[in-house]
Amino acid sequence: MDRIAIEGGARLEGEISISGAKNSAIKLMAASLLTSEPLRLTNMPRLADTRFLGQLLGRLGTEVQEQDGPEGPETLLHTPEIISAIAPYDLVRQMRASFNVLGPLLARSGQAKVSLPGGCTIGARPVDLHLEALRALGAEIDLHEGYVYAQAPRGLRGAEIVFPFVSVGATEHAMLAAVLAEGETILRNAACEPEIVDLADCLNKMGARIVGAGLDVIRIQGVSRLNGTSHAVIPDRIETGTFAMAAAMAGGEVRLTRTRNDFIANLLDKMEEAGVDVVRHNDGVTIKRNGRRLYAVAVETDPYPGFATDLQAQFMALMTLADGESVIRETIFENRFMHAPELARLGADISIQGGEARVRGVPALNGAQVMATDLRASVGLVIAGLAAKGETVVGRVYHLDRGFERLEDKLSACGARIQRLKGDSTAEEAGFDA
Numbered sequence: 001m002d003r004i005a006i007e008g009g010a011r012l013e014g015e016i017s018i019s020g021a022k023n024s025a026i027k028l029m030a031a032s033l034l035t036s037e038p039l040r041l042t043n044m045p046r047l048a049d050t051r052f053l054g055q056l057l058g059r060l061g062t063e064v065q066e067q068d069g070p071e072g073p074e075t076l077l078h079t080p081e082i083i084s085a086i087a088p089y090d091l092v093r094q095m096r097a098s099f100n101v102l103g104p105l106l107a108r109s110g111q112a113k114v115s116l117p118g119g120c121t122i123g124a125r126p127v128d129l130h131l132e133a134l135r136a137l138g139a140e141i142d143l144h145e146g147y148v149y150a151q152a153p154r155g156l157r158g159a160e161i162v163f164p165f166v167s168v169g170a171t172e173h174a175m176l177a178a179v180l181a182e183g184e185t186i187l188r189n190a191a192c193e194p195e196i197v198d199l200a201d202c203l204n205k206m207g208a209r210i211v212g213a214g215l216d217v218i219r220i221q222g223v224s225r226l227n228g229t230s231h232a233v234i235p236d237r238i239e240t241g242t243f244a245m246a247a248a249m250a251g252g253e254v255r256l257t258r259t260r261n262d263f264i265a266n267l268l269d270k271m272e273e274a275g276v277d278v279v280r281h282n283d284g285v286t287i288k289r290n291g292r293r294l295y296a297v298a299v300e301t302d303p304y305p306g307f308a309t310d311l312q313a314q315f316m317a318l319m320t321l322a323d324g325e326s327v328i329r330e331t332i333f334e335n336r337f338m339h340a341p342e343l344a345r346l347g348a349d350i351s352i353q354g355g356e357a358r359v360r361g362v363p364a365l366n367g368a369q370v371m372a373t374d375l376r377a378s379v380g381l382v383i384a385g386l387a388a389k390g391e392t393v394v395g396r397v398y399h400l401d402r403g404f405e406r407l408e409d410k411l412s413a414c415g416a417r418i419q420r421l422k423g424d425s426t427a428e429e430a431g432f433d434a
């Protein structure tokens with residue numbers, strides 16, 4: 001299994017180009033099931049997760065072709081017809097978001113059999129809201145032996161769906177099904193993440209009629225068919241925020257380009273509060289920190305536009321060296337502090353009680369061997385390693401490969417001393433999370 005070795009203490013100087021958003025790309029890929037015409041996605045990240053989904057789509061009847069376009073990596077997806085409406089456990093298990101093929105399969109072919117994704121390291125992560133939304137749209141759903149059997153022989157019909165709490169995946173799933181339903185669907189208490197807006201933009205280009213994406217009420221007027229289109233994936237806000245915190249942790253000056261600073265407004269405000277210099281640009285943001293110790297600040301994770309749970313581990317790493325005590329509250333997932341004991345191996349002083357972590361800043365971290373537990377936790381450990389004295393070796397980096405494109409290359413181009421140590425087994429045998 002590959003590991004990442006970091007020799008801490010190098011300042012970061014330079015520019016990093018941000019890739020397309022993983023969590024948008026995989027939902028957009030699923031949208032290709034809704035039309036018999038080709039969908040061309042540009043600004044595609046090349047990640048383990050997009051490869052997993054490509055494999056699953058291939059089994060369902062999608063021709064998936066990765067190519068280099070004039071503006072970088074792109075993926076062509078073409079599903080002339082659905083050849084199988086079955087998403088097996090071995091593929092859904094590897095990536096939870098594969099579950100989101102259920103809605104499009106049902107909308108296009110009237111039936112589907114999709115494995116339940118199961119729990120994962122950051123929490124139980126049920127899919128009850130997804131299933132309730134599909135039931136409201138008229139699907140008949142049965143659960144047997146770990147599979148969802150869904151049918152809508154006479155097609156889906158529009159409905160009013162009130163989510164009891166905000167779910168990104170359930171909002172996207174309802175959109176992916178409702179676009180081809182008969183009549184109007186209203187989603188209330190919908191998620192407002194930029195990835196929701198991106199999905200709506202792409203679906204609208206495909207001929208869907210969605211208004212309100214990005215607000216908590218989304219209205220969808222169903223249409224009878226969708227067409228192909230070309231769509232550029234939005235920049236990855238989690239990658240942007242992660243490199244912003246890497247620069248703040250290591251010190252130096254890094255400009256993040258081809259991205260949107262408004263997607264991480266909440267994080268940048270918190271970083272400024274902690275004493276980091278932030279310069280916002282049209283195409284990104286510059287992060288500067290020169291020597292001064294940061295101040296401890298409190299954060300609470302919340303649905304967008306609140307502080308993203310996917311940035312919490314990285315922020316905790318940043319706070320380990322701050323002056324004072326930082327209180328970090330995790331409100332989205334019940335078990336998302338697994339990086340804390342690993343950070344403690346580097347010398348961090350963190351205590352956890354329920355969904356609250358108290359991080360008392362220490363003057364220095366010391367390199368050690370640590371183990372990644374999920375995608376964002378693993379990059380939090382890399383960030384800590386950038387500032388720790390001596391060598392930090394992060395194990396199980398297949399987690400990182402799921403969601404960060406060429407992480408070591410991007411950091412080492414800015415002066416980080418980081419390298420991949422090749423191992424002999426792969427992510428596939430190890431598990432899943434996102």
Ligand code: EPZ
Pocket residue numbers: 023026097123124125126127128129130131166167168169170309310332333334375376403433434
């Ligand atoms: C998406 O997960 C992201 N994944 C996550 O990123 C992200 O952390 C999360 O949204 C929150 O922003 C993808 O987009 C692929 P939710 P999702 O439904 O859609 C509970 C990463 O590292 N819930 O908004 O699964 C759920 O357990 C990943 O890239 C139910 O109870 O998140 C959680 O506590 C990790 N029933 C809360 O809602 C349901 O039916 C919010 O989850 C659905 C969700």
